[in-house]
Amino acid sequence: MMRTLGRSVAMILFILAGCLTVNVYFPAPEVRNAAEKIVEETWGDGSPEDTDKGRTGWIDFLLPAAAYAAEPGVNIDVSSAAIRKLKAAMSERAAQLKPYLRSGGLGITNAGLLVVRELKDISLRDRAQVSRWVDAENRDRLSLYSEIARANDLGDGDVPRIQKIFAETWASKAESGWWIQSPSGDWTQR
Amino acid sequence: MAFGRCGLERALILAILVVASTVSVAPAQIRLEFPESGMKFADLAGEVGGVSWAIRELSLVGSIDVTGAGGEGSLRFEASGVSVHDADFKRAVDSVRLEGSIDFDSSTGKGAVKILVFEGEFLWDRFYADLALFPFALSGDLALDPGASPARLLRFSASEIAIAGIGQARGHGAVALDGSSVVWAGDVDVPGLDRLYGLAVSEPLGERRPRVGQTSVDGRASASIDASWSESDGYRLVGEARLRDGAVFGDGPGFQIGGLSVDLPLRLGTAALPKDRRAGSIRFDGCSVQGVDIAGTALKVGVGPNTLRIEPVVLSLLGGTATVKQFEATELVSGHPQIRMGIDVSSWDLARLARSTGLPPLAGTISGSIPQIEIGNGVMRSVGEIVAEVFGGVVRARNLRGADLRSSVPSFGFDLDFDKISLADLTRVLSFGHISGVASGDVRNLEFVSWGPVAFDAQLQSTPADGVRQILSVEAVRQLSVVGGGPSDPLSRQVLKLFDEYGYKKLGFRCSLRKDVFELDGFEVRDDRHYLVVGSTLPPRVDVVTHNRTISFSEMVSYLTWATQ
Structure with missing residues (x-):
């Protein structure tokens, strides 16, 4: 009897010892802070630093990656060279896209991407250009979410969570008159 | 009706x-x-x-x-x-x-x-x-398929479409009246390939892929095509494509190719394709990649269903050769094409490479073999190494890799090993005072984004060598002091001012870059002092010490810039 009990206790201890403690933590508040900062920088009044410097000597080959410093007030890394390049491209494109968001031609989906809603009042040439901007913007946004995950040692599985937080941030930062898609899929005008 | x-x-x-x-x-x-x-x-x-x-x-x-x-x-x-x-x-x-x-x-x-x-x-x-800008004419003879009631096919023959400034297509085919299938066979002639490329490729795709937008393509293209599409089987493109007097001009001096002549069988599509492999060729008079000229040559090509192979070819460049082996591109229409190849590099002249690419003056040669490079799903992997005989020693580059190749911000990386390189040659090229001696070391996890480094772990340490003095100049001491976080004039004491150079016993460093945080450490720690240089036993002795510095990489670069001016 005692022998059986001893075996059972040993087995339980073995199983307990074999259990791994895995801390799963997704830094949602930090990602949200970063999202607000990035959205503000790219589509708001803030503007990211220019990373393109001329190269004159061997040290200059270090410059594109070096010409930035850690972002104050953000507890996750959103300052990698890749993220800065994406932010610069998105910031430059924002001024071109905003008029079409104001007119209702474009909208922001619940996935945090832009979509052409209705562009019948502009020329076909402009429609094609707007479609190209939208395509490039969405590509950069998806790359941005992946780069944030990578820069902060988050897995690919966390990219959709980052995208969701950004989607909420794009919607909350939308200007009056812009069309926003709700989580249920309905479109409303802010 | x-x-x-x-x-x-x-x-x-x-x-x-x-x-x-x-x-x-x-x-x-x-x-x-x-x-x-x-x-x-x-x-x-x-x-x-x-x-x-x-x-x-x-x-x-x-x-x-x-x-x-x-x-x-x-x-x-x-x-x-x-x-x-x-x-x-x-x-x-x-x-x-x-x-x-x-x-x-x-x-x-x-x-x-x-x-x-x-x-x-x-x-x-x-x-x-x-x-x-592109007016066009469309003509053809039409016929409903005889004997079928109701008619299911509209056949067209002697059909032609001619687009001004681009070219024309002539052929025959049929379209199902319910829109479920189309077949067409004929010849295409495009003397205005530059205009077609601008209209159909660089303009619509340039915003998404700026390099595509900044590229121009010239020449006269033609093709004999047997094409079909159906709702059930997808599409199929079989035939022969040709290009004459072709040229491609990439973004600035990044890529140019001239005198391009292509004869390429077509075997593309999602529908069933002929299984046989057809031979083709690609010839060019000359090519330039990032300022490096490649002599013209002819490539033998084999084309199978959605695959393309290039027979081994020897390219002449930089006074040496690059042999491209076992090049194969597969799954060409899947949206996720796979590329496999190997490359042997022989006797590239580093001085010419440096001149062509704007690097600091270098001397030596590069040889080596990367027998396997795989590119697919936005990732590049490789096996093998390239060996550069440079700075009197050997530098090995291996584990060439890339990630996110289809994203807006692709990254590239490789590892480096330095074996017995001459510090005198190295410091002369880098304008970093004068240090003589021999050193070995390595760089691991080196990663570039937008051609700038974003991560690495590096270490370099001097190794005694017969007949090689270990000395460093006053200027080198000053620059090491600045990089190590010390004063810009560390040798101000009167007695030290009397000497132009100092002997050292050991010299080296360890450093790393992660998330813009650059850490510089000495190679030896004694009494919480991290030594970049341990001076020689005999006076005058100069040690250069750092304090396990952790600084922004941009700050480090500004130190380097200032120190080497």
Whole structure:
């Protein structure tokens, strides 16, 4: 009897010892802070630093990656060279896209991407250009979410969570008159 | 009614019946004749299957005979203000002006059509064309498939489309009237490849892929094509493509190729393809990649179903050669093409490489072999190493890799090993004072984004070598002091000012870069002092010490810039 009990206790201890403690933590508040900062920088009044410097000597080959410093007030890394390049491209494109968001031609989906809603009042040439901007913007946004995950040692599985937080941030930062898609899929005008 | 399947024609015929100025009625026959000045219609509009159309002005000339069994006729037409668009305006034509003719005989099921489009706009999502710049003509003989009732196929023969400034296509084929399949076989001739590339590639894709937008392609392309598409099997493209007098000009001096001549079998598609492998060739007179010239050569190509292989080829560049082996691109139409290849590098002249690419002056050679490079799903992996005999020693680069190659910000990386390189040669090239001696070390996890380093772990340490003095100049001490976080004039004490150089016993460092945090550490730690340089035993002795510095990489670069000025 005692022998059986001893075996059972040993087995339980073995199983307990074999259990791994895995801390799963997704830094949602930090990602949200970063999202607000990035959205503000790219589509708001803030503007990211220019990373393109001329190269004159061997040290200059270090410059594109070096010409930035850690972002104050953000507890996750959103300052990698890749993220800065994406932010610069998105910031430059924002001024071109905003008029079409104001007119209702474009909208922001619940996935945090832009979509052409209705562009019948502009020329076909402009429609094609707007479609190209939208395509490039969405590509950069998806790359941005992946780069944030990578820069902060988050897995690919966390990219959709980052995208969701950004989607909420794009919607909350939308200007009056812009069309926003709700989580249920309905479109409303802010 | 031979061609009365679309709503536009039905509406037109109805309108003609109502308003035609000359209507002759005989038993079981109606003849409509339109005056030479043309019967005018205005502001026609309608919708068919979610596609809206409108015609501002339409003029008809000719006649139509309608009998109880069908009809025949010959019409010439001119139209302006033609617009067609789908429900969300992603595909549309607008303000089109055209003219043409249509002849038909419903008893034989045959007809002919000619259309000339002079101006207007065309939109297909991101693709746009101003038709005034690219007017086109479309013509062909048409026939409904005989014996089938109701007819299921509309066959076209002697069909031709010619686009001004670009080229033309001639051939024959058939389209299912329910829209479920299309087949076409014929010849394509594109003397204006530059305009076609601009219109169909660089303009619509340039925003998404700036390098594509900044590239131009020239030459005359032609092809013999057997193509088909069906809802059930997808598409199939089989034939031969040719390019003559071709040239590609990339972004700035990044990539150029001239005298390009291509003969390439086509075996592309999602439908069943011929299994046989066909031979082709690619020849060019010369090529330049990032300022490095590659002598012209001919490549033998083998093409199979959605695959392309290149026979081993020796390219001459930088005074040496690069042998490309086992190049194979597969799954070409899957959206995720895979590329495999190997490359042997032999006797590249580093001095020429440095001159061509704008690197600091270098001397030595590069050789080596990377027997396996795999590119697919946005990732590049490799096996093997390239060996550079440089700075009197050997530098090995291996584990060449890339990630996110399809994203806006691809990254590249490799590892480096330095073996017994001359510090005198190295510091001379880098203008970092003068240090003599021999050192070895390595760089691991080196990663570049936008051609700038974003991560690495590096270490370098001097190793004694017979017959090589270990000394460093005053300037080198000063620069090491600055980089190590010390004063810019560390040798201000009177006695040290008397010497131009100092002996050292050991010299080295460890450093790393992660997330813009640069850590510099000495190679040896004693009494919490991290030594970059341990001076020689005999006086005057100079040690250079750092304090396990952790600084922003940009700050480190500014230190380096300042120290080497």
